[in-house]
Amino acid sequence: MAKNVDEEAQDVQRKVFKIIVIGDSDVGKTCLTYRFCAGKFPDKTEATIGVDFRERTVDIDGELIKLQLWDTAGQERFRKSMVPHYYRNVHAVVFTYDVTKLASFQGLPMWLEECDQHSLNASVPRILVGNKCDLTNQVQVETNIAQRFADAHSMPLFETSAKEDKECDNVEAIFLTLAHKLKCQKPMMTQDYPKMNRATVLSVDKEVLRTQSEGTCGC
Numbered sequence: 001m002a003k004n005v006d007e008e009a010q011d012v013q014r015k016v017f018k019i020i021v022i023g024d025s026d027v028g029k030t031c032l033t034y035r036f037c038a039g040k041f042p043d044k045t046e047a048t049i050g051v052d053f054r055e056r057t058v059d060i061d062g063e064l065i066k067l068q069l070w071d072t073a074g075q076e077r078f079r080k081s082m083v084p085h086y087y088r089n090v091h092a093v094v095f096t097y098d099v100t101k102l103a104s105f106q107g108l109p110m111w112l113e114e115c116d117q118h119s120l121n122a123s124v125p126r127i128l129v130g131n132k133c134d135l136t137n138q139v140q141v142e143t144n145i146a147q148r149f150a151d152a153h154s155m156p157l158f159e160t161s162a163k164e165d166k167e168c169d170n171v172e173a174i175f176l177t178l179a180h181k182l183k184c185q186k187p188m189m190t191q192d193y194p195k196m197n198r199a200t201v202l203s204v205d206k207e208v209l210r211t212q213s214e215g216t217c218g219c
């Protein structure tokens, strides 16, 4: 539905923050961002190609703040040409692993390194999220190990489940913690991303797909 003039004026006034959600493929990045923005677990998901993004406006102490969540592809072959796009004008980073997959936790230093390479240093708020806590009998990453890693990198740790309805408050807490941290920071200016919307980003995805179909597919 088209926005009316009042809504557009509000958008211009609203602070907009870009948060990237990164981590290995299959850890649940899409499900976490969907849970926060749509309020439910998606019926089905497919591997993210390039980047997708979702938005939600939250009220923090009476001020409306728009969180723009960039759900990035974990699979190398679906992300390589998009990487520079993810890391531009980032306000916060959510590092995600799957508590039932040790390899996804062991992969975190690579994601930290990539952030460093794109000049996202410790001054940018970061959060560590261990997802799929509902699979209690399959846990491979113990909380104390994850906590030690989080402490070593000065970020809070959240363990949660995008799937379990009773964990939804925890998913809220992850992004609201970031919103509180970001509230006093300089937001993204509207002119940085004129008329940015979902279609704009998906058109970049199509460019990636086109490049792959022209012979660079990593399959």
Ligand SMILES: Nc1nc2c(ncn2[C@@H]2O[C@H](COP(=O)(O)OP(=O)(O)OP(=O)(O)O)[C@@H](O)[C@H]2O)c(=O)[nH]1
Binding pocket: 023, 024, 025, 026, 027, 028, 029, 030, 031, 032, 045, 046, 047, 048, 049, 072, 073, 074, 075, 131, 132, 133, 134, 135, 160, 161, 162, 163, 164
């Ligand atoms: N049990 C359980 N399964 C989950 C949870 N979150 C995601 N999943 C499942 O894990 C699989 C991968 O979820 P996605 O959200 O697509 O993972 P992703 O990290 O976005 O994957 P890429 O797009 O490939 O990077 C799907 O089958 C989800 O249904 C969770 O909290 N618990």
